[in-house]
Amino acid sequence: MGWAFKRAAGGVAVCLLATACGGEPERERVTAAEQCDDTLSPGAARALETVLGTKEFSHASRGGLERVTAELAADYERAGRRTPTHSLCSPGRPRGGHELAIDFRLYGDDDLLGDGRYAGLHPYDMGVEGHSGPGKAYLFVECVSPRLEGSGSRHARIKGTLTYNWSKLPDTVPVREANLTVLHSVTLAVVRQLGCEGDAGLAEKPVFRALPE
Numbered sequence: 001m002g003w004a005f006k007r008a009a010g011g012v013a014v015c016l017l018a019t020a021c022g023g024e025p026e027r028e029r030v031t032a033a034e035q036c037d038d039t040l041s042p043g044a045a046r047a048l049e050t051v052l053g054t055k056e057f058s059h060a061s062r063g064g065l066e067r068v069t070a071e072l073a074a075d076y077e078r079a080g081r082r083t084p085t086h087s088l089c090s091p092g093r094p095r096g097g098h099e100l101a102i103d104f105r106l107y108g109d110d111d112l113l114g115d116g117r118y119a120g121l122h123p124y125d126m127g128v129e130g131h132s133g134p135g136k137a138y139l140f141v142e143c144v145s146p147r148l149e150g151s152g153s154r155h156a157r158i159k160g161t162l163t164y165n166w167s168k169l170p171d172t173v174p175v176r177e178a179n180l181t182v183l184h185s186v187t188l189a190v191v192r193q194l195g196c197e198g199d200a201g202l203a204e205k206p207v208f209r210a211l212p213e
Contacts, residue, residue, distance in 0.1 A: 029056045029094050036089035036102060036186050037065040043205065044185035047178035051169060052100070054093045064088040068104050069193040075106050076148050076156045085161075088186060100164045102186050107140060107159035115211050122176055125209040126184065127201055128157075132176040135167035137183045143196035158200070160187040173210075181206050 032045040035057055040048060049055050068086045075083035083106040090098035113131055115123050124130035127141040142155040162183040169175045184206040191200040 030059055031055070032057060032091070035060050035091040037062060037189070039065060039186045039189035040182065041185045041205070044182045047181040048091060051175065051178045051182070052091070052093060056094055058092050058094045060089060060091065065189055065193055069190055072104060072106065072156070072158060072190075073147060073194065076151070079154070088190070098165065100162060102183065103161045103163070104187075104190060105159055105161075107157050111159060112140060113138065115213070120171055122213065123211040124180060125211055126180065126206065127187075130180060130184075132180040132183075134169040134171045134175050134179075135164045137162040137176075137179040139180070139183050139187050141187065141191060141196075141200040141202060143191055143194055143200045145195040145197065147195045156194070156196075158187075158190065160190070177206075177208050180208070 032048045032055065033040055033042070035045075035048065065088060068088045071084075071086045085103045085105045088102050088104060090101045092099040112129055113121065113123070114129075118131070119136075120133040121131040121136065121138070122133060124132060127139050129138070129140040131138040139160040141158050141160075143158055144151045144155055148156045160183050162179055184202065188199060188202050188204075191202065
């Protein structure tokens, strides 16, 4: 009788540790700094905590940085074709799922937004173009790299996008700058992985110069 009780109690303990006893595996919780293949600077990690309202995040898959840069390099070799969008990471709270996505692709002239305001976006003097709002941010850069043959005369044009699945954030300067801080940090990691000269024009830390709208 005592042996049976101990065995049952042990099973409950394993259940609590592994599955929260509901049949669903307990999701590993990690920090903001561990998101997106550790590409977030301390400032970007704090910005991500601010916009998502948490210091705990669900476990993030690894390898996005290496995979996305390899895909961008392959897309560049296929010049003249419309290139797909490549997802690098999707941070989220432990029980909130993937709340935002950070993606990259090569862009053409028709992708640029210019200095005007589009759907709640505000322009910034960052890279070729930067735009940010409460639900989305864009960062366009140009890259010259030995890894990208011919990029000295035909620059690799890379577009980074941060998009929320659903955002209730206010359209304020701190929110815009937080979103662009996160995207800047991940984009900087991408261009460094690609070996872009001069970090594709990006500063070590984001410098926010809002453009007139």
